[in-house]
Amino acid sequence: MLEKMQERVDMEAVMEEFESLTMDAGRVQRETLQRILEENGGCEYLSRLGLNGRTDPQSFKACVPIVTHADIEPYIRRIADDDGGDNSSIITAKPIPAISLSSGTTQGKPKYLPFNDELVENTMQIYKTSFAFRNREYPIDNGKALQLIYSSKQFKTKGGLRAGTATTHLFSSAEFKQTLRATQRPCCSPDEVIFGGDYHHSLYCHLLCGLIFRHQVQLISSTFAHSIVHAFRTFEQIWHHLVADIRRGSLSSRVTSAPIRSAMAKLLKPDPDLADAIQSKCTSLSNWYGLIPELFPNVKYVYGIMTGSMEPYIKKLRHYAGEIPLISADYGASEGWIGVNVNPALPPEEATFVVLPNVGYFEFIPLDGGAAVGLTEVEVGKEYEVVTTSFAGLYRYKLGDVVRVAGFRNGAPELRFVCRRNVVLSVNVDKNTETDLQAAVEAAARAAAAEKVEVVDYTSCVDASSEPARYVVFWEMSGGASDEVVEECCNRLDRSFEEAGYVAMRKINGIGPLELRILRRGTFQKVMDHFVGLGGAVSQFKTPRCVGADNGKLMQILAANVVKSCFSTAY
Structure with a gap:
């Protein structure tokens, strides 16, 4: 009882801290910038810009230019390649201990980004704040979490720094593990599964662990919604094997990792009753609707990032979840965190994120033109591009994200x-x-x-080799569709691009007829395998929605798996 009371007091304290920080967001932002510049003002990058010890926002904006990753990449590469082991004077005062890798899906290869202890601290604050509001809405009592999370491959840079995805760095952090246990609840899967190296084996065992503890699972989560959908799509194909393992009490030979097999042996024992129950559920479900609550009858909600490129997966996730609430996780990027979801009852399509004013210094470039404005100067209803200054050595860095200001929570904007x-x-x-x-x-x-x-997944490109150039959309579908239906889908696609410039150019043949290419089943699995092979983690994977001409390998994968193609006759 005392432990539960302490937990409740802690969560209340977290929410009180959030209200205090956002109440005077302007002051907190100035103090945050001052701290960043006091700590790092002597580094090579900042000292050459003429700040001369000044830490006020006006001097900072006057001296320090807004940059993209291309501008800062040479400095990060120097840090990664410095075999002397001392990179403390380049972009931060303290040495950068690790390099994080972005998912690589936007540009075709992962970006190198600085990673340090301050980012771990920010993550813990975000997780605690988010959980406090979430647990007030959907309390979890002594349950377990089915966390579909995976580490990526790690390697050493030329300078000897650890390099891997930000999530992998976090999962291996002792502080983060402690915070995760205090918020997300004990994970069904042992660490050997999370850090297994082969995500096919890890996914199989995640699902198996979830089934073993099916009545204790109160939360299902992953970094991105795609990972959850991918897991249950996979479950549809392999549930017979999982049932057989539970009935037999031993792990399938398809999992070959010795550490994973050893860890799973401690959890598995013959349980024919559980096997029969799961088999009965799977054979009685119609089109797998409500699969999640059928398998996990005490689950309270499903949690993961569901905005942006994850939004297309919401429909399928709702299919699996039935009436179970879907909650979008917080707003961040490989470069750092921005905001927290304190309104968990909102559906994912309407999710907003309150900017935490102490996790970085933020500016916003109006999309309709004008200079960057500060956190408290944004206007409700307007759209902006996000610019961040972080504790990890990024200064006035354009994230490339577009946000709309939905309102204010105290003095901090909700994005x-x-x-x-x-x-x-x-x-x-x-x-x-x-x-x-x-x-x-x-x-x-x-x-x-x-x-x-249904459309399983999709991406697109511009075919500039045709005359005139045209849009090409790639679809992977759940089954075979007739030629007539594919043609109708193609025409609807073309007509559904309602942007004025596109419509005008299509009508005068300035843009060629849209082409719809249907892909072989499993193509996007191959795409994910490709990016994971580059060093990404499956839980951090995002399907690229537009493939650039320079992303040759991805285009090769898509081109090799086209089974049907048609051109629009809509115009």
Whole structure:
């Protein structure tokens, strides 16, 4: 009882701290910038810009330019390659202990980014704050979490620094593990499964562990919604094997890792009753609707990032979850955190994120033009590109994210994620964003519903080799669709791009007829395998929605798996 009371007091204290920080967000922002510059003002990057010890926002903005990753990449590469082991004077006062890798899905290869202890501290604050509000809405009592999380491959840079995804660095941090246990609840899976190295084996064992503890699971989570959908799509294919393992009490020979096998041997024992129960559930479900509550009857909610490029997976996730709430996780990037979801009852499509003013210094560039403004100077209803200054050595760094200000929580803005700014389809004067592509795909996919076929995943590119150039959209579908349906989907896709420049150029043949290419089943699994092979983690994978011409390997994978193609006749 005392332990529960202490936990409740701690959560209340976390929420009180959040209210205090956001109440005077402007002051906290100034103090945050001052701390960053006092700690790092003597580094090479900042000292050459003429700040001369000044830490006020006006001097900072006057002296320090807004940059992209391309501008800062040479400094990060020097840190990664410095075999002297002392990189403390380049972008931060203290040495950078590790390099984190972005997912690499946007540009075709992972970005190198600095990672340090301050980012771990920020993560712990975000997780505690988010959990406090979430647990007030959906209390969890002595349960377990089915966490579909995976480490990535790690390696040493030329300078001897650890390099891997930010999530891998976090999962291996003792402080983070302690915070995770205090918020997400004990994970069903042992560490050997999370750090197993082969995500196919890890996923198999995650699902097996979840089934073993099925009545104790109160939370299902992963970094991204895609990982959860991918897990249950996989479950549809392998549930017979999982049931057999439970009935037999031993792990399938398909999992070959000795550490994983040893860890799983401690959990598995013959349980024919559990095997029969799971088999009965799987054989009685219609089209797998409500799979999650059927398998895990005490689950309270499903949790993961569901905004941006994850939004297309919400429909399928709702199919699996039935009436179980879906909660979008907090707003961050490989570069650092931005905001926290303190309104967990909102559906994922309406999720907002309150900026925590002490995890970094933030500026916002208005999309309709003008200079960057501070955190408290943004206007409700307007859209901005996010600029961050972090404790890890990024100064006035453009994240490439577009957000809309939905309102204010105390003195801090509530943001709604809109899209990645640099993910666009464009041939001429047309500018279609990731959000525009998603809306077009959703509208066109309705034409396949009559044949009970759904779009599993999608991406796109611009074919500049044709005359005139045109949009190409790639679909992987859940089953075979007739030629007539594919043609109708193609025409609907073309008509659903409503951006004025596109429509005008299509009507005068300035842009060629859209092409829809249907992919072989499992193609996006191959795409994910490719990015994981580059050093990414499956729980951090995001399907690229627009493939650039320079991403040759990905284009090869897509081209090799096209089974059907058609051109629009909509114009």
